[in-house]
Every structure is written in structure tokens, then in C-alpha cells.
Amino acid sequence: MQGKAADTVVVLDFETTGLSPEHGDRAIEIGAVLVERGEIAGRFQRLMNPGFRVSSFIERYTGITNDMLKGQPRCEEVMAEFAAFIEGHNIVAHNAAFDRRFLDFELKRTSRVYEGDCCCSLLVSRRIYQDSPNHKLQTLVSHVGIEPVGKYHRALADAEMTAQLWLSMIGRIRQNYDISIVSFELMQELSKIDRLYTHRYLVSLSDKQRSA
């Protein structure tokens, strides 16, 4: 596999006012970690004011209250700063389709476009940790034995734990299949293949690398 190694990425997580930017929901917090060569090399965390009150459900779910959002910068201001943080990096998120929709929506409001590639840790985890009771971030953190960081449903904490999950999946592939360099493209491919084909796919890749 050619391309960038999968252990150099930006792992991100949005907290939002709801599930759908197409229905008026906005981002209220972005958290992200820059992972370089398997280690956390940078962090980004900002609250942002969506321009309206968030629901009591979201206040309870995230712990981010309307009082906390008072006086915070608008989304456009934060996203301009965040665009610089992710520039030149591939991104990873847990259930990435959700975060990608908000990323694209919020960047578009600042006339920006993210041009890198994206991979979903949830989809990869369904293949690598097939024995996990479910594939919620919190369950996987416990299943894999990752040390929890901060509070769940806060953006930076979730991004840090997703990053640890991502690295643990890379480590498992390296160790179990003797694949020396796990590329971002390999992780993307894994997220798309038939779940039941995972083992055969990785054995075949390992054999190919050995004979090359």
C-alpha cells in the first residue's frame, strides 16, 4: 500500500445542537488531536456560539450549557482557525459521516473546502473488534482497555479516545498480520470491505508484503 501512514492523521469530534446541519443544526464545540507517527503531537479545542439557544437535551448530553456558550466566538471564526489545523492532513472520526457533514457545512459557511481524505473508526472497528458487544466509542474504549480521558461527549476527550482506538487498531493489524506499514488507504479499504472477509483480506495483504 502506498500513501501516508495511518498513524499520521487528525482525529476530530464535533459536539452539535442536533443530528442534521440540513435541518438547522450547528456545531457548538470542535475537539481534535494531531497524531504524528503514532503519538499525539497537537491538540485543538474550541467552544463556539451557534447563534441560538441549545436544547436542554444537548445541555444534558454534552454538559455544554447555554451559559458556557455565551461570549464564545461564532462558528465561522473558530472554523477558520480549525481549517489551518487540519490543512494537509487526512482526518479520522468515530462515525465519520456525521462529523464530515458538519465539517463540510461549517467550512462552506466560511467559503472553505476540506480537500483531504476521511476514514471512519467506527466502520474499521466493526471489522477489527468483531467481538466487541457494540461499537459505541465508550464501549470500545473499555473493550480495548484504553485509559478513559476526560468526559465522554466533550469534543476533545472523545477525539483523544478515538485517536487511541485508531492507534490500537493499527497496532493490532501490525501485530496480528505482520504488516509493517499500515497506510491510511488500507484503513479506508478495511472500512469498506465485507466484514466477514477482514481476516482473509489482511492475511492476503501480509502474504503479498512478505513476497514483495
Added chain:
DNA sequence: TGCCAGGCCCTCTTTAGGGCCTT
């Protein structure tokens, strides 16, 4: 105030339905 989405994945499937995930 209350409501909203979308893609994956499984199965009692494929001319479909519903749970899983994210907030």
C-alpha cells in the same frame, strides 16, 4: 415546543424493514 438524517449492516433480505451509531 417538538421535530428533523443518513449510511452501514443484519436478516425472518434483495420488490424490505429495522437496529446501530453520531448529537
